[in-house]
Amino acid sequence: KAEPPLKIMISGAPASGKGTQCELITQKYGLVHISAGDLLRAEIASGSGNGKLAKEYMEKGQLVPDEIVVMMVKDRLSQTDSQQNGWLLDGYPRSSSQAAALKGFGFQPDLFIVLEVPEDILIERVVGRRLDPVTGKIYHLKYSPPETEEIAARLTQRFDDTEEKAKLRLKTHNQNVSDVLSMYDDITIKIKGNRSKEEVFAQIDTALSKMLQQRNNTSPSS
Numbered sequence: 001k002a003e004p005p006l007k008i009m010i011s012g013a014p015a016s017g018k019g020t021q022c023e024l025i026t027q028k029y030g031l032v033h034i035s036a037g038d039l040l041r042a043e044i045a046s047g048s049g050n051g052k053l054a055k056e057y058m059e060k061g062q063l064v065p066d067e068i069v070v071m072m073v074k075d076r077l078s079q080t081d082s083q084q085n086g087w088l089l090d091g092y093p094r095s096s097s098q099a100a101a102l103k104g105f106g107f108q109p110d111l112f113i114v115l116e117v118p119e120d121i122l123i124e125r126v127v128g129r130r131l132d133p134v135t136g137k138i139y140h141l142k143y144s145p146p147e148t149e150e151i152a153a154r155l156t157q158r159f160d161d162t163e164e165k166a167k168l169r170l171k172t173h174n175q176n177v178s179d180v181l182s183m184y185d186d187i188t189i190k191i192k193g194n195r196s197k198e199e200v201f202a203q204i205d206t207a208l209s210k211m212l213q214q215r216n217n218t219s220p221s222s
């Protein structure tokens with residue numbers, strides 16, 4: 001049972017459900033969730049110079065420069081837990097230069113998941129999103145409301161979750177998406193993201209189970 005751990009990337013427009021699906025995937029498959037956006041927000045919270053610079057780009061819905069993002073992601077992927085348990089990379093790469101950098105470091109994903117959601121739905125998801133600072137869980141006021149009043153009272157909103165900023169983030173996404181997709185053609189699966197989060201996860205779960213089964217059937221390792 002010496003199967004190498006799974007290495008997965010998940011991509012999609014702002015609020016397409018990447019973080020939500022990552023919660024469900026890690027629960028079942030035990031992978032380490034590495035979110036480029038979360039790493040950047042932690043850097044901002046630390047008060048570092050890089051964090052301050054990153055925030056200027058995030059405020060405008062633009063990509064943070066590679067000099068900041070690439071090493072941050074590389075370092076997290078290199079840590080022991082990611083190497084031992086496998087990883088689920090969320091929101092990286094967002095450009096061909098980021099994809100090339102990762103490849104240069106020797107990180108090759110087994111699967112590239114793309115969540116497809118119509119644009120008119122994304123904005124509603126962004127403005128209704130709330131986060132629990134205690135558990136890190138993602139909520140939506142309408143689609144995924146908090147379970148208790150205690151949680152409801154402590155929910156926070158991201159600084160870039162306004163309609164105006166979401167539109168800028170979407171524009172950036174649309175400018176870069178085809179470059180990134182073309183680099184992973186052979187390992188890409190497209191998932192319909194405009195369904196309940198359980199239904200979206202069921203599609204991903206089926207694809208992952210199939211992939212693991214194929215591996216077991218073809219792998220020469222015992």
Ligand code: AP5
Nearest residue numbers: 014015016017018019020036037064091125129140196197
């Ligand atoms: P990041 O934090 O990655 O933001 P994003 O890509 O805009 O994606 P989101 O986190 O907004 O959405 P999500 O897809 O995770 O959706 P979620 O599951 O929360 O990046 C932020 C910024 O950092 C970027 O703009 C950029 O500046 C910078 N950055 C990040 N990575 C970078 C990189 N590689 N290079 C350079 N810069 C980078 O769901 C959204 C809402 O919808 C929630 O409320 C949720 O409850 C709800 N929801 C989810 N699924 C469903 C469903 N199926 N039905 C109904 N509601 C649902």
